[in-house]
Amino acid sequence: MTVGVLAVQGDVREHVRTLERLGVATRLVRRPEHLAGIAGIILPGGESTAMWRLMVPTGLAEALQQELWAGLPALGTCAGMILLAREITNWPERYLGVLDVAVERNATGRQVDSFEATLSADGLGEIPAVFIRAPLVRRTGPRVEVLARWGEAPVLVREGNVLGASFHPELTGDLRVHTLFLEMCKEGR
Amino acid sequence: MDKGTYRVKTGFAEMFKGGVIMDVTTAEQARIAEEAGAVAVMALERVPADIRAQGGVARMADPQKIREIQEAVSIPVMAKVRIGHIAEARILEALGVDFIDESEVLTPADPFHHIDKWAFKVPFVCGCRDLGEASRRIAEGAAMIRTKGEAGTGNVIEAVRHMRLLNEQIRRLQGMSRAELVSYGKEIGAPVEVLELIQEQGRLPVVNFAAGGIATPADAALMRMLGCDGVFVGSGIFKSADPEKRARAIVQACTHYDDPVLLAEVSTGLGEAMPGLAIEAIPQAELMQHR
Secondary structure: OEEEEEOOOOOHHHHHHHHHHOOOEEEEEOOHHHHOOOOEEEEOOOOHHHHHHHHOOOOHHHHHHHHHHOOOOEEEEOHHHHHHEEEEOOOOOOOOOOEEEEEEOOOOOOHHHOEEEEEEEOOOEEEEEEEOOOOEEEEEOOOOEEEEEEOOEEEEEEEOOEEEEOOOHHHOOOOHHHHHHHHHHHHOO | OEEOOHHHHHHHHHOOOOOEEEEEOOHHHHHHHHHHOOOEEEEOOOOHHHHHHHOOOOOOOOHHHHHHHHHHOOOOEEEEEEOOOHHHHHHHHHOOOOEEEEEOOOOOOOOOOOOOHHHOOOOEEEEEOOHHHHHHHHHOOOOEEEEOOOOOOOOOHHHHHHHHHHHHHHHHHHOOOHHHHHHHHHHHOOOHHHHHHHHHHOOOOOEEEEOOOOOOHHHHHHHHHOOOOOEEEOHHHHOOOOHHHHHHHHHHHHHOOOOHHHHHHHOOOOOOOOOOOOHHHOOHHHOHHHO
């Protein structure tokens, strides 16, 4: 099984390293042809505006969106979740739109307010989480399952083949969120 | 809930990888940078080329300027302080600046020390010319490193020099015994604990960008080919004939640096680049990299 990591911008290396620790082959996805044959794709942290502008000109944005609608499993962390979301409450753009949530960008504030905390996640237990200028989920659709919250706000959500996290599991060395995602990849489309 | 931890600082820097950070002097320029796909902007009163041309003492930007830029964009906003100027750094931290560049582009404030960056919640990026300088800045708490290059020249040779030297020195570390590492640390003025980390990882333990003289998409691609994680572009964008187009092109080139066909396409028809300066034409005393 080969899992793709969207590699136009962001903390790609940390996700690749986490997948390698789980014994999974990885592929960097920079162009549409890199999508062929992957069992799932991770959309890393970074700047969502920059990542989108690097996905559109090559046709990757459109090709990935089609794959996601066809059921390709995806994990989006931080900016990656913004790319997946159906709606962004405080930004005029919308990107892939395959996860039925409304997210607020930079909802935890500027960098001086970025933080580490422990979350209690359904089925995963207590997990360490790093929130960096993080987006928070402000609305969830009827088919969206909330796996963890920070205060009132959902921060780990799943809808079918798509998993979204406000935080960065790839920065902590904890493997549980990625393990859950790999189970989704094994289940297939 | 822990704020300002080293993991939160260095983790934030990891998010910039593969991206372009652009110098801007107005809200309008900041919006152009964001629209082009910059991962952050550096808020300044004057770009390095103007600082160089005008001379005098260059200081932290007016907080009003920084606020204007913070309000204009959704991407992170960085700003520069003079080397060693703890008070300027506290002011930027209070303004909620996302990253501080303790920068040789401004006139240094402390002839003896850099800022103790561990004492701050806001992360810092610092310039370096070689492994010794990079290691000292990391020991002081820098969460990100960049090459110094020679800012405001539109001439990439010094950034290449610094990146090449860094790479060569990191390679040399690999085969060293503990005793050799200690004497090498003494030779280049690097703390041994930091060198040990670098030896173990085979790279700097923090994100490393290129800066100083990058003016074209090809310059950005070159620096990425040499192994840096992303680039800062100072005067190169807003001192060129068509900033929107050049900014977009440099962003694309930074990601697709190993795709020459795409590089050729984005390099086409950008109009005049910023006027460049030969390094030999600059008097030694006016070189910013020696600060």
